[in-house]
Amino acid sequence: MPTRHADVAAVSAWISDATMAPSMHNAQPWRFRYAPAMNVLDLRMDTARSMPRADPSDRGMHISCGAALFNLRVAAAHAGWSARVRLLPDPADPALAATVVFTEYDGTDPLSMLYPAIVRRHSSREPFTDESVPDALLDGLSGAARSEGASMTVLNDWQLDAVLDVVEEARQDESLSPGVRDEIAGWTGAGAKDSAGIPGYAFGPKRRDGRAPVRDFAAGRPDPGRESAVFEQSPCLTVLGTSADRPQDWLLAGQALERVLLQATLDGLSTSLNSQAVESAELRWLLRDPHAPAASAFPQMLLRLGYGPRVPRTPRRAVSDVLDIERQTPP
Template structure:
């Protein structure tokens, strides 16, 4: 059985969900275009929204697009369609990072074990202190299995690993704060005074750790944050997300794994924030590896716990990221 072509409102539904994904500095570096037969979507990386000094090879950009791709898959399932994904389908068109075919009905209503669609709107980065409560092993096991299904390894760190990663993150945060070019680039994404459709609003900055246990990113560089410091957890619960390779396809898989883990965590009431600083410097990123786990490339460091939800961050309008130029739906 072949599904009917996607109607314009369904295309917008898919892209609205995709556009709710997390991205470095909330840059939202993605674009979408329906297939000519309206039975799928082309997913593009928008290099005009890159963060080139902090992310010179585009790794974080493609992780972000991978997260949007996963949201699109979840939204396709909500429409009752089975998403068939091809990564990097056309070498002659490097900005085209994936196609998502939505021509067949979904064989199962809950391919991820539960309905993750509601979590898309609830998922926010929480840069607030967490309470002293570990994520239960049964939930951790689900998160690890979810990442593995997407081709990545989620490793929840023991105390020695947490302290090693925190030290590397502290070092990276210090270096970033003294790099004038990086600080200037980050400040171009701050939206502190008036509403915008992208970037980092004042409400999302979050406090710094009063006791300096958790190195939260200072988006304003050396300038003191407008938010007073608070006491964070003494030993945060951290996890690394690792892929075997370190190519564009691996970055896209890491983004899908990150978002699947994040949505599942959200459904369980677990908050997440990303400690991204150490993956932005080659030497500290290399130091994030656990030699006992064999070869691999750490793509992200996640902080997990229980606490207040983070604030919603602004989103670009669907009409800015969905290209319907020359598209005529044949649905009806």
């Protein structure tokens, strides 16, 4: 009996869920191409949306595409399909992040339990409450990262101080770099374009007090009417890391990141990402904990977890803008 292929309507729906993933400055640097006759989906990095100043190695782009890939796996699992993934399948084509083959799944894939969180997960730049995140939830999130080949380390008090120093140094470096500021401005506020980027309503309030590392995307630009607020004094921060630092590891980090974020959303947590401290190779090196296990040797993302208000989602590109369907040539 021939294997049934996923139809175009189903794949289009899964792509819609995939695009709900977070990405650096919400640039959404991904494109998909589905060949129904072959039942193969290509995930490509959209290099036209690269950020040569802040992300010269395209590490952030890989992480973003990895997060979209994980959402795709979850969406397919929810529909009763399994996604067989090959990362970076063609050394001659480094922009081809992954190929995916879909097969019907006989049973219930545990990934499907994460599906409701895809549309509920939003990055928050709002203050969180002082309520502590239970250790049991943090342990579960660490397990979610491990299941995708990465690690999540919860920072203790002295690590928190050191990491916040690195974040502050990153902020100062950014303020002294016109090229980086111009690049950010091109993706945020009035520069947000093509249903991408971070609109002003998602900036959150200006930090009046507190130590939570929330990037101010309006820094240095007029922002009339924006409120200020007090953020957490002792934020719950975690570092997502990998054992190596190759493009494949960045894609694994993206999948682990999204798994953690979806699980945290189901757990009732608000989440915030901070890539500022890992955009500089020198500062990223300072985030490494020499006493940490090898699995977390290379920091990939700084996460802030806690309990905060619901926030609106940022815009997403239409599926028709990111998905191409390969039409079968008539015989």
